Amino acid sequence: MEEITPQGEDFSRWYLDVVQKAQLADYAPVRGCVAVRPYGFAIWEAMQSNLDERFKATGVENAYFPLLIPESIFKKEAEHIEGFAPEAPWVTHAGEEELSEKLVIRPSSETIIGTMFSRWIQSYRDLPMVLNQWCSVVRWEKATYPFIRTSEFLWQEGHTCHRDENDARKRARMMVGVYRDFLQEELAVPVIDGIKSEREKFAGAVDTFTVEALMGDGRGLQAGTSHYLGDGFARVMDIKFLDEDGEHKLVHQTSWGVSHRLIGAVIMVHGDDRGLRLPPKIAPKQAVIVPIYRQDSRSEVLQQANRLQQELAEARISVHLDDREGYTPGWKFNDWEMRGVPIRLELGPRDMEDEQVVLVRRDTGDKESVSWSGLAQKTTDVLDDISENMFKQALDFREKNTRAVDEMSQLKEIISGPRGYVLAGWCGDAGCEAQVKEKTGATIQCIPFDEAKYSEQACLCCGSESGRTVVFARPY
RNA sequence: CGGAGCGUAGCGCAGCUUGGUUAGCGCGCCUGCUUUGGGAGCAGGAGGUCGCCAGUUCGAAUCUGGCCGCUCCGACCA
Structure with missing residues (x-):
């Protein structure tokens, strides 16, 4: 396995090395696009399921809207189109035949979703309407960077309609709070939440709220945003409801999103010169068991490794037994460290005699022997401690910087x-x-x-x- | 979009200046044996339209032009 460029030598090179060598993503034969590999996608899935749960706890329902948006609809909101037009890709033909109206590949779905809202909302009783979709969007970026800024990226976009400004603003603020808690509690990434300046806010928004994180090279990253959209989109897309007082009124809207940029944030906040360091709560594998044996002790060690794996799995720890032949234990140690697995459990002949394993933490490198009988509990405790410690380390870094x-x-x-x-x-x-x-x-x-x-x-x-x-x- | 650099096997590179055998090397990959507590050893083997297109030439990885892609710096970016 090749070396990773040290952070101090060239942070950007280090990041690209980690992305490729930890098999998170690879360049695809499309300008500015990557293929997300299974290990990287598993991280995204872990983020996705956790966020989805948090969304639903606040009353969010999932739905799905078209990838393609007719030009006439896309162009309804002036500021919005001005913000996105330069990087919008268009579909103009089906086969050889020119389409009667060209279609933009969504850079964000305010307009198409708004169009549907106008049909679905009649009465104040239909409000609030709180929807979310998981999808990808395309923005033809001039300078791309894996996960952080790619031409196509995975994200979720929430879109909501409310009876008045106050209700909508509450939702927008609530969602930025969901993002803040998610980043800090699950990703161990400390954030500063606040409001964007006029210049930095979303095209078409009245206010943009944001969670901001500091990367390991001292650059800032916008990790998630939530917008109060006012009634601007409602006005041009005619999203009205009949209120209790018999008046037709425009809805007040919000939209909010995070993207697979969060994977980039986790890499750049927690990674070190050995590679990735994954926060336990979104690590596809929280622990890996590396068996160590000679030919004569092989089946004995593997049998015990299997028993331990099963016990840990029963304690709801995501654990992997690395029983690959042809790789030495030392090679596996380095491999899993590079891939950021929080805990390594070594089981060899010496451990067999003492009925223990050697537990190694990825965050600190600390090693200790743990008896088989208390392993599941101990592993759970250490995972919690790693989560806390990684957050603390990231916070210390931010404060020092x-x-x-x-x-x-x-x-x-x-x-x-x-x-x-x-x-x-x-x-x-x-x-x-x-x-x-x-x-x-x-x-x-x-x-x-x-x-x-x-x-x-x-x-x-x-x-x-x-x-x-x-x-x-x-x-x- | 501007400036710079790079593009030869999965990865990292040599060869190009001065055109001319069958395009090499390291890592990785495959097979076998021995190994296995921090990136194993030996032996054998597979793998290439030299980024793409055109031109110059008897002959192009090598010279010329155009294009494409990636990286870095800058501009732009909700």
Whole structure:
């Protein structure tokens, strides 16, 4: 197996190495597209099922809408089309025959779903309507990067209709909270939740809420967004309901999504020079058993390994017995470490005598002997501890790489040097925001919800006292 | 979309400057034997339209032009 480029030497190369060598994805013969391999897809499936459960607990129903959207419908909302038109791919022909109306391959489904909403919603009793679809979308990106920005990507998009602004805003805020909890509790990725500036918000949204995470190279990543759409889409797509008072009214909408970009986030937040480190709650395999034997002890060791595997499986631990022939134990150790499996259990002749295994943690590298009798409980406990520790390590990293400044020159120095998050004041003016980006390369990741922690501060651009602290970073 | 680099076996590369035997090497892969507590050893074997298209030439992996793809930096990006 080949080496992985060390993070310190070239982080980007390291990331690409991990993606390929841990067999998460591979380049496909389509510009900017990857094939997600079984191991990478298993991570996505784990994220998917966990999120889906969280969605449903808040009343979300799943549905499915067409991949193709007629031009006339796609173009109904001006800001939306302006945002997406440059990267929209079109279907113009069926066979040799030109279509009477061209069809865009969805970059997001507000317009097509809105069209269906207008037929399905008649009365205030039909509200709220809270739907979600798991699908892929296409955006013809100029610069692509596996998982983080690809031309086609897997995601979920939630779309909801509400009776009034307050109800819709509550839903949009609720979903950004679901994303925050999911990232922190399941992916062990600490986030800052907040609102996007006018410049950074979604095309067609009134407000965009976001969860932001800091990657291992000090660049910021938008990990999930939730939008309050107002009644703009409702107006152009005629989504109206008859209210209690006998008046026809426009619905207020939200949309929200996370994508397989989250896989990229997990890689870049937790990975190290040995490769991937997967948070236990979304690891396709939480533990792997590596048997060690000589010819004469082979069947004995394998038999015991099988017994242990079964016991762990009964304790609802996802466990894999690596009984491949022709690979040495040392090779397997390295292989599973590269692929990020949280716990390795070694079972060899010495362990057979003492009725124990050697348990090795991927997060710390710590080894200890554990008796067979207490193995399932011990493994469960260690998995929980790994989850906590990985979150703590990521949070420590973020705190060490978050710096507060008052002046643009300091921001510039940090962004061109160690990077990380930079806390600075901003007055809310788009001109100041543009100037900061121009001069430093940093953009506003978000204006944090937490006003106590991120309070008033003079604008680092114009000096206005009316500013408050926001989070700057060099973004992905 | 601009600047730079790369494209030869699954992966990493040599060969190209100065055109000319059957295009090599390492890793991986297949078979067999010996091995197995941190990336095993030996022996044998399979695997190539040299990114694509055109041109120059008796002859092109090698020279020329165009195109495509990937990587890095920048621009753009909800």
